[in-house]
Amino acid sequence: MxxxxxxxxxxxxxxxxxxxxxxxxxxxxxxxxxxxxxxxxxxxxxxxxxxxxxxxxxxxxxxxxxxxxxxxxxxxxxxxxxxxxxxxxxxxxxxxxxxxxxxxxxxxxxxxxxxxxxxxxxxxxxxxxxxxxxxxxxxxxxxxxxxxxxxxxxxxxxxxxxxxxxxxxxxxxxxxxxxxxxxxxxxxxxxxxxxxxxxxxxAKLGGRAGMKFLNVGMSMMTGTLGKLLGGQLLKxxxxxxxxxxxxxxxxxxxxxxxxxxxxxxxxxxxxxxxxxxxxxxxxxxxxxxxxxxxxxxxxxxxxxxxxxxADRLSAERALAAAENLEEPRIVDQEGGKAVLRNSPDTQDSSTSPTPETPARAAGPASDGGSPAEDAEDAEDTEGIEDAQAPGSAERSVDQLTAGLLRLHADRMQLLSRExxxxxxxxxxxxxxxxxxxxxxxxxxxxxxxxxxxxxxxxxxxxxxxxxxxxxxxxx
Amino acid sequence: MSRLQVVSGKGGTGKTTVAAALALALATEGKRTLLVEVEGRQGIAQLFETEALPYEERKIAVAPGGGEVYALAIDPELALLDYLQMFYKLGSAGRALKKLGAIDFATTIAPGLRDVLLTGKACEAVRRKERSGRFVYDYVVMDAPPTGRITRFLNVNDEVAGLAKIGPIHNQAQAVMRVLKSPETAVHLVTLLEEMPVQETADGIAELRSARLPVGRIIVNMVRPEVLDAADLELVRTVPRSSVARSLSSAGLGGARRGGHAERLVDPLLTQAEEYAERYALEHEQRAVLAELGLPLHELPLFAEGMDLAGLYALARELREQGVS
Structure with missing residues (x-):
C-alpha cells in the first residue's frame, strides 16, 4: 500500500x-x-x-x-x-x-x-x-x-x-x-x-429495645409481603x-x-x-x-x-468542483470557471494552459434536462468533441472524479463535526x-x-x- | 398493527431515536401514542429538546394531522410504589417499605423485579381504557433494553410466574406475559450495516423466537447514501492516476502535472475511495445476512449533521412511507 x-x-x-x-x-x-x-x-x-x-x-x-x-x-x-x-x-x-x-x-x-x-x-x-x-x-x-x-x-x-x-x-x-x-x-x-x-x-425484632414501635409495622409488613409474594415465595x-x-x-x-x-x-x-x-x-x-x-x-x-x-481541500470546494465536473454548461455560461481559476488556491502554474476539457460537458447532469437544453448541450460539446474526441471512458473518469470529490466532501464534513x-x-x-x-x-x-x-x-x-x-x- | 411496539437494538445503533420516530409516525392522523423509556437515561427528553421527563405521562409532541405523542420515563422506585398501590392501596406501608430498604432491594438488588415493574407498567398503559371503552393510547412504543438483554427483559414475568406460583403477583405476571406473547406486541430490532450489530440482531431474533416472543421488523439505521456505485468502484481499481489528475484539474483544482495541486489530491482521494469500497462490500454482505432472517427490512438514512427534532420528523415520515406505521 x-x-x-x-x-x-x-x-x-x-x-x-x-x-x-x-x-x-x-x-x-x-x-x-x-x-x-x-x-x-x-x-x-x-x-x-x-x-x-x-x-x-x-x-x-x-x-x-x-x-x-x-x-x-x-x-x-x-x-x-x-x-x-x-x-x-x-x-x-x-x-x-x-x-x-x-x-x-x-x-x-x-x-x-x-x-x-x-x-x-x-x-x-x-x-x-x-x-x-x-x-x-x-x-x-x-x-x-x-x-x-x-x-x-x-x-x-x-x-x-x-x-x-x-x-x-x-x-x-x-x-x-x-x-x-x-x-x-x-x-x-x-x-x-x-x-x-x-x-x-x-420474630426476634419485637424483643429488641427501641424497636417496639416497629413491631406493629413489621408484622403488617411480613403479612403484606406474604400476601404479595405468596407464602411459598416468601419462604x-x-x-x-x-x-x-x-x-x-x-x-x-x-x-x-x-x-x-x-x-x-x-x-x-x-x-x-x-x-x-x-x-x-x-x-x-x-x-x-x-x-x-x-x-x-x-x-x-x-x-x-x-x-x-487531502484535508486542505475543503468540503465546499470539493462540492463546487464536483458540480463543475457534472454540470459544465451552467459553469461555462456563468463564467464560473474563471472564478475558480482565479481563486488563490488554484493559482498553479500548470493550471492556466489546461484546455477546456470537453468531457465535462457530458456529465450526468445533462440527463433529465428539457429537450431544448439537451440540444444546446449537444451543440456546446460538438465542436470540442471533434477536436479532442473524448471517449466514454473519459466521461466516466469525470463522473468518477466527481464521485471522489463528493466522497471527500462527506469526509471533510464528518471531520469538522467530529x-x-x-x-x-x-x-x-x-x-x-x-x-x-x-x-x-x-x-x-x-x-x-x-x-x-x-x-x-x-x-x-x-x-x-x-x-x-x-x-x-x-x- | 400491534399496539405494543418494543424497540431494541445493540448499543449505539440509535434505538431511542428510532423508537421516538416510530411513536411520531404512529401518532400521525389523530392517533395518540405513548413513548416509554425504561433505562433512565432521559434520551427521549434530549431528542425532543425538552427538560428531563418526570415519572408522569406528559405530552411532548404533536404529529402531522393532529396526533399526539406522550412520553413516560419509568422510574423503577416510583413504579413499585404504583404497583403496590394498585394491588393493596399501600400508601403508608409503601413508605415504610421504603424506609426499610425494601424498595431499594426490589429495584436494585433483585433487578429481576425491576424488569417486572417496567414491563408491567408498559402493559398497563397498553390495556388502559377511558370510560368510553376506548383505549387511552392507540399505541405504546417502548425504548427497550439492548438486544443482548431484551429476551430476558420481556420474559421476566414468566420467571416470576414460576416463582410466585399463586397470588396476585402470579396473576399479574401472567397477564403481562399474555400481552407480550400475543400479536398485540411486536419487537423490532434496530441495527447498523456493521458486522457486530448484525450478528447481535441475528442472535437476538433467534432468542426471541425460541422464547416465543413476537418479532416484528428489522430497522437498519443510519444508512449512508451511496456516493460511488459498483461501476465507479470497479473503475477506481483500474483508472490511471493521470486521468483523475486531469479531471480534477479541469474542475479547477490546480495542476495535473506531477507535484501540481490536482495531482497531489489523487492519492488521498483514491485512498478514501478504497476505504469506501471496503465498507461498501461489508455493507452488502451485512444486507445479505439481514435479508436471510426473513423479516420485513427497513432502512433509515444517516443524518450527517446529527439528529435533531427536524430529523426526527423526517425519520417518522420515512417510516410511514415505508409502511411501518
Missing part, C-alpha cells in the same frame, strides 16, 4: 485545534505500578475491543496481563484465538512474548461466579440448599444489575490471586456503566439493612436471604476492599467514547462521576476518529488527557487487528509506524 495512510496526516486536519492534553498510553501500561485498568463508556463505542487491545499491547511489552471481558462479541473472542471464553482465564496464544509477557483472557460468567462464591463460603450442605433455591437460581442467572456485582467480585478475586501484573477490565454494557461502582455499596447496604433482618428473623426468599447473609457475610468487606482498590493509585480508569454527540455526553458524565467518587481517571480514548490525506464534538468535550473538561484512535474501515478479526488498534492507541499520530505494518489500516 503505497498511498499515505489517512492517520498519518490526521493531525494536519485540525491544525487550529487547541491541543488537548495527550494521553500517553505506553507509560501507563508499562508502569509496574499500574495494576488495574478499567475501561468504561457507553455501548457501541468499542470498549471491549479497546480493553483487548490494551491487554495485548501491555503483554507484548512484557507484562503478565489478564483481560476480564463482560460480554465480548464472538468475533473478538475468536480474534484472541479463543472459541469461547469462560469464567477461567485462558492463555492467549500467538502473542509476541519476546519481552516475557503473557496475555490471558476471560469472560465473566455470572452464574458461575455466583455459584463459586456460595461454594467457597458455605458448607456443602448449605451450599446445596442455596444453589437449589428457586429465588437464587433466578437471581444468579443474571438479570440486569447482577452482572455488576459479579464483575466487581471477579475483579477482587483476580487481584487477590496476585498472579497477574495487570488486570484490564471491560465494564458491563449496563444502562449506566458506573452501576459497577455502585454495586458493592448497594449490596453492602442491603446486607446491613433492616430488611434483611426483617426477612431473616422477624423461598427468606431461606435465600438468610443463606446469603451467612454466606456473603464477608462480601461487604470484600466489596469495600475492591472499591478502595479502584481508588488506589495502581488503578487507572479510561473512559472510551466515539466522537459523536451522545457518546461524548455519556463520557462527560463518566468523567464527572469518577471525579466525584475519587476514582483515578487516566484519560479519554476517542475511538473511530476520521482523518483525510472536531466540534471533541472541542466541546475538551472545553468542558480540559483536564482530561485524550488519545485518538483513527477509524478502521473494517472490524477487528485477529491479534494483528488488535495490535493495530494498540498502535493507534499509543501513537501520537504523527509518529505512527509504517502503515503497511498495520493490517486493515487503509486496505
Amino acid at each position: 503505497s498511498r499515505p495512510d489517512p492517520a498519518h496526516t490526521h493531525d494536519a486536519a485540525r491544525p487550529h485545534l487547541a491541543p488537548a492534553r495527550l494521553l500517553d498510553i505506553d507509560p501507563l501500561l508499562q508502569d509496574p505500578k499500574t495494576r488495574i485498568v478499567v475501561c468504561c463508556g457507553s455501548g457501541g463505542v468499542g470498549k471491549t475491543t479497546t480493553a483487548a487491545a490494551l491487554g495485548l499491547r501491555a503483554a507484548e511489552r512484557g507484562r503478565k496481563v489478564v483481560v476480564l471481558t463482560i460480554d465480548p462479541a464472538r468475533r473478538l473472542a475468536q480474534s484472541m484465538g479463543i472459541d469461547s471464553l469462560d469464567n477461567t482465564p485462558r492463555r492467549v496464544k500467538g502473542i509476541d512474548d519476546s519481552a516475557g509477557g503473557e496475555l490471558h483472557a476471560m469472560m465473566l460468567d455470572m452464574k458461575r461466579t455466583f455459584d463459586e462464591i456460595v461454594e467457597a463460603h458455605a458448607d456443602p450442605e448449605r451450599a446445596a440448599a442455596i444453589l437449589g433455591n428457586p429465588f437464587y437460581q433466578s437471581l444468579s442467572a443474571g438479570f440486569a444489575g447482577t452482572q455488576e456485582y459479579m464483575a466487581m467480585e471477579k475483579l477482587g478475586q483476580l487481584r487477590a490471586r496476585d498472579e497477574w501484573d495487570l488486570i484490564v477490565v471491560d465494564t458491563p454494557p449496563s444502562r449506566s456503566a458506573l452501576d459497577f461502582l455502585d454495586a458493592p455499596k448497594r449490596l453492602g447496604s442491603f446486607l446491613d439493612g433492616r430488611l434483611i433482618r426483617l426477612l431473616t428473623a422477624p 423461598d426468599v427468606q431461606t435465600f436471604v438468610s443463606a446469603m447473609d451467612t454466606t456473603f457475610g464477608g462480601f461487604r468487606t470484600r466489596a469495600d476492599a475492591t472499591y478502595k482498590l479502584l481508588q488506589a493509585p495502581g488503578t487507572a480508569f479510561l473512559v472510551v467514547a466515539a466522537p459523536e454527540r451522545d457518546a461524548l455526553r455519556e463520557a462527560a458524565y463518566f468523567v464527572e462521576r469518577l471525579a466525584a467518587e475519587d476514582m483515578p481517571l487516566a484519560g479519554l480514548v476517542l475511538n473511530r476518529v476520521h482523518g483525510s490525506g 472536531q466540534r464534538t471533541r472541542d466541546r468535550f475538551t472545553a468542558l473538561h480540559p483536564e482530561v488527557a485524550v488519545t485518538e484512535v483513527a477509524a478502521l474501515a473494517g472490524d477487528v478479526h485477529d491479534l494483528a487487528g488488535l495490535r493495530a488498534i494498540g498502535d493507534r492507541l499509543a501513537a501520537d499520530e504523527r509518529e505512527l509506524p509504517d502503515p503497511s505494518a498495520m493490517p486493515g489500516a487503509s486496505a
